[in-house]
Amino acid sequence: MASNPPAAADALLSAIAFDRDGLVPAVAQQHDSGEVLMLAWMNREALLKTLATGEAHYWSRSRRELWRKGQQSGQRQRLVEIKVDCDGDALLLLVDQTGVACHTGRRSCFYRVERSGALETIRPVAVDPAALYGKPEER
Amino acid sequence: MASNPPAAADALLSAIAFDRDGLVPAVAQQHDSGEVLMLAWMNREALLKTLATGEAHYWSRSRRELWRKGQQSGQRQRLVEIKVDCDGDALLLLVDQTGVACHTGRRSCFYRVERSGALETIRPVAVDPAALYGKPEER
Numbered sequence: 001m002a003s004n005p006p007a008a009a010d011a012l013l014s015a016i017a018f019d020r021d022g023l024v025p026a027v028a029q030q031h032d033s034g035e036v037l038m039l040a041w042m043n044r045e046a047l048l049k050t051l052a053t054g055e056a057h058y059w060s061r062s063r064r065e066l067w068r069k070g071q072q073s074g075q076r077q078r079l080v081e082i083k084v085d086c087d088g089d090a091l092l093l094l095v096d097q098t099g100v101a102c103h104t105g106r107r108s109c110f111y112r113v114e115r116s117g118a119l120e121t122i123r124p125v126a127v128d129p130a131a132l133y134g135k136p137e138e139r
Numbered sequence: 140m141a142s143n144p145p146a147a148a149d150a151l152l153s154a155i156a157f158d159r160d161g162l163v164p165a166v167a168q169q170h171d172s173g174e175v176l177m178l179a180w181m182n183r184e185a186l187l188k189t190l191a192t193g194e195a196h197y198w199s200r201s202r203r204e205l206w207r208k209g210q211q212s213g214q215r216q217r218l219v220e221i222k223v224d225c226d227g228d229a230l231l232l233l234v235d236q237t238g239v240a241c242h243t244g245r246r247s248c249f250y251r252v253e254r255s256g257a258l259e260t261i262r263p264v265a266v267d268p269a270a271l272y273g274k275p276e277e278r
Binding site for chain 1: 174220225
């Protein structure tokens with residue numbers, strides 16, 4: 001089941017400067033198109049789960065729980081590779097996103113752009129969120 | 140001088156959920172190649188300066204000061220557009236990066252990748268940091 005045993009995470013873990021809450025921001029980018037899909041947070045356990053399963057796991061700061069991306073919605077992220085930045089305080093996950101990354105049903109969470117003082121929505125809803133979630137606050 | 144007056148930032152500012160330190164993580168992505176260059180932090184002032192000048196400004200958490208990207212190194216980031224995510228707690232800056240984004244002299248700060256339990260450096264130093272900085276801790 002594990003594509004990468006926990007021991008293999010030592011080098012990565014030791015390079016990461018987790019913040020005072022034990023978290024590090026993780027940017028998820030679609031590996032082939034380069035599209036930035038979302039930013040979420042990982043703790044040590046989320047990182048280990050991600051490496052062990054090959055599927056992105058995050059820490060939900062609002063729900064205060066570990067969360068496998070797509071556990072409610074089915075919109076999973078298969079890990080392609082994981083990069084760490086120069087200071088060890090940010091991660092970049094290259095992933096293969098199933099369907100949509102955003103709980104609003106859009107491919108990317110970054111669907112609003114600043115233009116001439118207004119925020120424009122530039123991405124359509126690709127999947128009805130009601131079809132993804134039993135309850136709208138879950139993702 | 141200003142490409143975007145401060146008043147134009149109202150819509151964007153009101154969409155952002157700054158954290159308890161008054162900061163929001165900002166991902167800088169090269170606008171044409173899609174390369175993720177770095178993750179840094181913005182406070183309200185950094186965002187206003189970025190919008191007003193068209194050049195990326197960040198808040199340095201270590202130095203506790205506003206910082207124009209490239210102010211020491213000359214490696215500026217011209218703002219192309221700025222996006223905000225669904226929850227308003229992350230920004231995506233599409234930029235045109237002059238030279239290298241990383242203070243190590245590499246194009247991107249994400250130059251280390253996890254492979255089989257080791258961290259591999261996958262990007263070369265493109266510019267000698269000594270040529271960019273008077274002192275190595277400045278960027």
